[in-house]
Amino acid sequence: MKSLIIGGAGFVGEYLIRELLREGGQEVVVTKMPQETIAVSGVRVRDLDILDESAIDSILREEHPDYIFHMAAQSSVAVSWEKPQLTIDVNVKGAVNLLEAIRRLKYKPRVLLIGSGEEYGHVSSESMPIDETCAANPGNIYAATKACQNMLGRIYADAYGLQVMMVRAFNHVGPNQAPLFVVADFCKQAAEIEAGKREAVIRVGNLAAKRDFTDVRDVVRAYCMLIEKGTAGETYNIGSGRAVAIEDILNMILEYARADIRVEIDRAKFRPVDVPVIEADVRKVQELTGWKPEIALEQTVRNTLDYWRGLV
Ligand code: A2R
Numbered sequence: 001m002k003s004l005i006i007g008g009a010g011f012v013g014e015y016l017i018r019e020l021l022r023e024g025g026q027e028v029v030v031t032k033m034p035q036e037t038i039a040v041s042g043v044r045v046r047d048l049d050i051l052d053e054s055a056i057d058s059i060l061r062e063e064h065p066d067y068i069f070h071m072a073a074q075s076s077v078a079v080s081w082e083k084p085q086l087t088i089d090v091n092v093k094g095a096v097n098l099l100e101a102i103r104r105l106k107y108k109p110r111v112l113l114i115g116s117g118e119e120y121g122h123v124s125s126e127s128m129p130i131d132e133t134c135a136a137n138p139g140n141i142y143a144a145t146k147a148c149q150n151m152l153g154r155i156y157a158d159a160y161g162l163q164v165m166m167v168r169a170f171n172h173v174g175p176n177q178a179p180l181f182v183v184a185d186f187c188k189q190a191a192e193i194e195a196g197k198r199e200a201v202i203r204v205g206n207l208a209a210k211r212d213f214t215d216v217r218d219v220v221r222a223y224c225m226l227i228e229k230g231t232a233g234e235t236y237n238i239g240s241g242r243a244v245a246i247e248d249i250l251n252m253i254l255e256y257a258r259a260d261i262r263v264e265i266d267r268a269k270f271r272p273v274d275v276p277v278i279e280a281d282v283r284k285v286q287e288l289t290g291w292k293p294e295i296a297l298e299q300t301v302r303n304t305l306d307y308w309r310g311l312v
Pocket of ligand 1: 006008011032036048049070074076094114
């Protein structure tokens with residue numbers, strides 16, 4: 001058995017590598033961008049830009065993977081507002097490049113396309129928690145590209161019989177996440193304050209937004225279960241099933257911090273459009289695989305804060 005992780009040098013990729021190695025019994029090949037490094041040993045690493053069609057073809061033909069996890073993406077909502085063309089190229093064209101290369105193979109690997117809970121966009125409170133039958137109504141450019149990837153995945157499964165499953169991952173958090181994302185951002189600021197490297201003020205954006213946070217280690221366990229058991233053409237939500245206000249997470253960090261910290265609202269951290277509440281209905285993945293999250297949010301926040309303490 002062989003797994004190929006495309007875009008494995010990112011935040012989630014490294015956790016997925018560790019999970020696959022922990023499970024054992026298979027070879028793991030990971031692609032990364034030329035300038036990136038993979039910190040985990042025990043895997044074979046290859047360079048790949050997902051926009052290079054012929055390079056994808058070569059890798060698939062040479063490696064002949066049974067499982068393909070497609071993680072390569074421009075993954076930040078904030079960056080998607082700044083760089084819409086790049087986001088569309090990497091997230092949409094990149095996915096099509098991969099699907100086309102798979103279509104040309106003489107066998108059918110099982111493929112997981114990683115999408116986002118953001119795809120659902122503005123959903124009324126009566127429709128919470130959001131299940132997979134809810135229509136996508138993306139509220140930002142990143143979400144639109146992931147909704148497009150989802151539709152393409154289903155079409156390739158239906159039209160060409162590709163063994164493609166789609167996930168919509170809601171917010172996932174943990175140590176090593178870039179501080180572009182809210183929990184990492186707050187923890188980094190708190191750790192810098194504790195270390196005396198900045199004044200005792202955390203700058204925050206929209207605290208009222210509620211999101212469904214899951215520890216990244218739980219998320220990658222779900223990916224491994226789904227690539228094995230998922231039904232082609234189907235979409236599966238991955239989340240905790242519980243929306244938490246950003247303010248509650250901030251309060252956890254303030255409580256765990258070893259310093260008195262003031263909070264200041266920074267309008268620059270607000271997004272042009274922000275969705276007020278996002279909460280997942282995760283019964284579909286649970287019923288199929290028995291997966292459920294095991295790491296409490298408090299634990300994830302503590303681990304993330306400790307990670308940033310170590311770094312600063
Ligand atoms: O942008 P970089 O240099 O950090 O590289 C990212 C990589 N990537 C690409 N890989 C191949 N060809 C490209 N043209 C390309 N552009 C970017 O994908 C990075 O190493 C990886 C994505 O990792 P992160 O940005 O850390 O995302 P994360 O949190 O690991 O999320 C994985 C998946 C993504 O599809 C997200 O949209 C989804 O889960 O939530």
